[in-house]
Amino acid sequence: MVNRQSAILDLPHDRESRPGMVVGIDIGGTNTDIGLVTRGGDCLARKRLATRDYPTAEAFADGLARTILELLADREIRTLAGVGVGAPNGNAFRGTIEHAPNLKWKGVIPLAKWLHRRVLCPIHLDNDANAAAMGEMLYGGARGLRDFVMVTLGTGLGSGVVIDGKLVRGHDGFAGELGHTVVMPGGRPCGCGRRGCLETYVSVTGLIATVIDLLDQTWAQPSRLEKSRDSLNGKLIAAAAEAGDPIAELAFRRTGHMLALGLANAAAITNPEAIVLAGGLAKAEALLLEPTRAALADCLHNLYRGKLRISVSKLQADNAGLLGAAASVWTTAPAVW
Amino acid sequence: MVNRQSAILDLPHDRESRPGMVVGIDIGGTNTDIGLVTRGGDCLARKRLATRDYPTAEAFADGLARTILELLADREIRTLAGVGVGAPNGNAFRGTIEHAPNLKWKGVIPLAKWLHRRVLCPIHLDNDANAAAMGEMLYGGARGLRDFVMVTLGTGLGSGVVIDGKLVRGHDGFAGELGHTVVMPGGRPCGCGRRGCLETYVSVTGLIATVIDLLDQTWAQPSRLEKSRDSLNGKLIAAAAEAGDPIAELAFRRTGHMLALGLANAAAITNPEAIVLAGGLAKAEALLLEPTRAALADCLHNLYRGKLRISVSKLQADNAGLLGAAASVWTTAPAVW
Incomplete structure (x- = not known):
């Protein structure tokens, strides 16, 4: 596990030279989808977590990081351009989830910071509907x-x-x-x-x-x-x-x-x-x-x-949020904390 | 009159090399204010027309052009960077006033085109509230x-x-x-x-x-x-x-x-x-x-x-719309028709 994290640490962080693979995460009140997505918007593999199974937001961040590393391991992928997260009440400026009524973790959750500590690549967190808009613009019916x-x-x-x-x-x-x-x-x-x-x-x-x-x-x-x-x-x-x-x-x-x-x-x-x-x-x-x-x-x-x-x-309903979150890696600045 | 128009025709139309003087026009249902404004937002001179005195929009365009030329003549100004117009229901894309309920001229009025034919310099027409926002941003309390x-x-x-x-x-x-x-x-x-x-x-x-x-x-x-x-x-x-x-x-x-x-x-x-x-x-x-x-x-x-x-x-209430309209010459593209 430590080795794999080190591999991600070796990523070039300059956007121009980043490789074309990202992870998109779509956090919902019930399910959270995590997918490995190409720059062209193809979802190569996906896994699902039951959001409510995690008693704390820290435990949830652990679960997300573990799943990301599993997805990479399954395909023997060693480089990742970034992780894009779409979350209810997500704040792209701060990389936080703030007072989301549909999640059981209350207050302000610095999820981007926590994820970054675990997977060490740029984390782009956004509101779930913003992520969907981004996905629709890049891959869906809103092209152009x-x-x-x-x-x-x-x-x-x-x-x-x-x-x-x-x-x-x-x-x-x-x-x-x-x-x-x-x-x-x-x-x-x-x-x-x-x-x-x-x-x-x-x-x-x-x-x-x-x-x-x-x-x-x-x-x-x-x-x-x-x-x-x-x-x-x-x-x-x-x-x-x-x-x-x-x-x-x-x-x-x-x-x-x-x-x-x-x-x-x-x-x-x-x-x-x-x-x-x-x-x-x-x-x-x-x-x-x-x-x-x-x-x-x-x-x-x-x-x-x-x-x-x-x-x-x-976009397929099951993929829209995920693809949109993934797309945010290409279109927005990473969260700053 | 023809000579003065020719003088304006000699204007360099490239924005970078344009001189710093513009005319701002604030069209209201009752009064229309026309002012000579510096790039710094100082109104050097102004005149007022009674909007309702003009039976047709063409006659109104004639009145505006005459007043612009008078303002320039009074100060012996021969070059003008442009004319900025703020109008109710103004459309910046088309340089038109469209179906304005507070004006008696109905339908779509191509005022920017008509004014350009009369004074021959770039005409920037916008909605009056947009012009006010622009003025507030450049000269008023919304700076920054x-x-x-x-x-x-x-x-x-x-x-x-x-x-x-x-x-x-x-x-x-x-x-x-x-x-x-x-x-x-x-x-x-x-x-x-x-x-x-x-x-x-x-x-x-x-x-x-x-x-x-x-x-x-x-x-x-x-x-x-x-x-x-x-x-x-x-x-x-x-x-x-x-x-x-x-x-x-x-x-x-x-x-x-x-x-x-x-x-x-x-x-x-x-x-x-x-x-x-x-x-x-x-x-x-x-x-x-x-x-x-x-x-x-x-x-x-x-x-x-x-x-x-x-x-x-x-901004002084009497000047806000006028300064904002004038400012649009510096901040927006001229209308295209």
């Missing part, structure tokens, strides 16, 4: 786009804003929190402590809450979702909607309508040419995209009407 | 800031978004329409045809509407504004609030609260370090700033709390 917004729909709603070909990080590294724009003042309570945030409506969590709301309304039509109201998930609701269940269909339409409200506001601030949706909910393309497009036709300012494309990520 | 949002409060609400030291124009030149983000779905009708836009609450027009709403509510306390309810304006309301009129004070508090909602959403998208307010309403610093700051403390996401400064433009 200069101004777009990437929206990732999972447990929450993440976003990465690209302006003039560059990812917007903002003054403190926390740009692109579209999920925490308020679309309904006084609306649903959000994990951030406020009310009416976009992600309380547009996310798997939001979709489930909408279905429960609809089931609770006495005028609602009978629904096959009634019997699974305590164990709802995105797949169940999508399957019901595809089978014509009126409550599930209505829930998707309402979700699309709220998404359109949020996108219309984002469009008024950065005037993108496209919105790219990714993540579990976006897979249900016709279910979510059609109501979103229909609602946007109403709620977009006329300066932007007919000029804003909405599409779904072209 | 890399990420900020300029908000101009007048008849409407304009904004210019600066990211990493650059003005964001967006894919089609219409970024920075913060006034048309919806903060209250189903709220007040807006000139853009939708409802609940920020500018229907936060602008002189919005403030007047809020006062009228409050006067109409039977529980409201007596107000000195009651007798002038048909001739309300920003100055009257500010004076009443400063004299302790409860309706006027409450109207400013509500305006500040709505502004905070809009700013919190903008902060979540671009994570700026500062918001700079300009225009008539911002002059009432204590009246508007204090309630805005108080409301922001509640409605800003905790990632940004304590990290977002709110300040008022350091």
Whole structure:
């Protein structure tokens, strides 16, 4: 193990002369994917950790480092250009994960520093939605786009804003929190402590809450979702909607309508040419995209009407975050601590 | 006149060798200011036109050209680096004014092209709020800031978004329409045809509407504004609030609260370090700033709390737009048509 770490230590750190192999890490609340990725965006090998199995963030960093070294050993790879990490509430400036509601390790976690101590090559850590935007721009459907917004729909709603070909990080590294724009003042309570945030409506969590709301309304039509109201998930609701269940269909339409409200506001601030949706909910393309497009036709300012494309990520859902994280090695400066 | 135009035609068009004098034009719904401005931001001379006196946009372009030539003749200036124009709904990419609700000339007006035909030097046309952001960055209180949002409060609400030291124009030149983000779905009708836009609450027009709403509510306390309810304006309301009129004070508090909602959403998208307010309403610093700051403390996401400064433009209100428009000659490419 020590030998292998030394091999990595021998890496030339100058970016121009770095070899073309990187490791991409996509940290999620449930699973963490670690993959060996070429500069061209091919994932040669991947492993998965159960994020919740690690009682402390230090133990998690140990697990990540061990997995990276295993991936390299399996392929007898001795040089690595860097490790790119996409993490919820990741801060690219500081290489930290800060107060992530979906991870059990609280506070500010200096993961880039900890990983660097273990694998000794440059670590590029970023917000997971930013990493997805980067992956989409380099390898996915956003190739050639200069101004777009990437929206990732999972447990929450993440976003990465690209302006003039560059990812917007903002003054403190926390740009692109579209999920925490308020679309309904006084609306649903959000994990951030406020009310009416976009992600309380547009996310798997939001979709489930909408279905429960609809089931609770006495005028609602009978629904096959009634019997699974305590164990709802995105797949169940999508399957019901595809089978014509009126409550599930209505829930998707309402979700699309709220998404359109949020996108219309984002469009008024950065005037993108496209919105790219990714993540579990976006897979249900016709279910979510059609109501979103229909609602946007109403709620977009006329300066932007007919000029804003909405599409779904072209990257395989399982790989998007990982490839994006890997790509950050080529496109961003490593974290500094 | 023809001779003077020829003199301008002799200008070296290469930016590096251009002389240091420019003309800045600030087009407003009521008045248009035209000033002779040095590279250092000193306004040496200025003239004013009544915008509404011109029945057609062509006649207005004639008036602008005549005034530019007069300003040059008065000072015996024969060379000009360019003309910078700040206009409502100005599009920097195309040099056009597009569907400006506050001007009586409708449709798309190719003002940069028309002006260029008349004065023959490079014309830089931009949105008026973008021009103000540029002026603030070069000559005002935003010197040294890399990420900020300029908000101009007048008849409407304009904004210019600066990211990493650059003005964001967006894919089609219409970024920075913060006034048309919806903060209250189903709220007040807006000139853009939708409802609940920020500018229907936060602008002189919005403030007047809020006062009228409050006067109409039977529980409201007596107000000195009651007798002038048909001739309300920003100055009257500010004076009443400063004299302790409860309706006027409450109207400013509500305006500040709505502004905070809009700013919190903008902060979540671009994570700026500062918001700079300009225009008539911002002059009432204590009246508007204090309630805005108080409301922001509640409605800003905790990632940004304590990290977002709110300040008022350091430029003289009468000069901000003009200096900003002039500055665009030094900082942006001329319009192309």
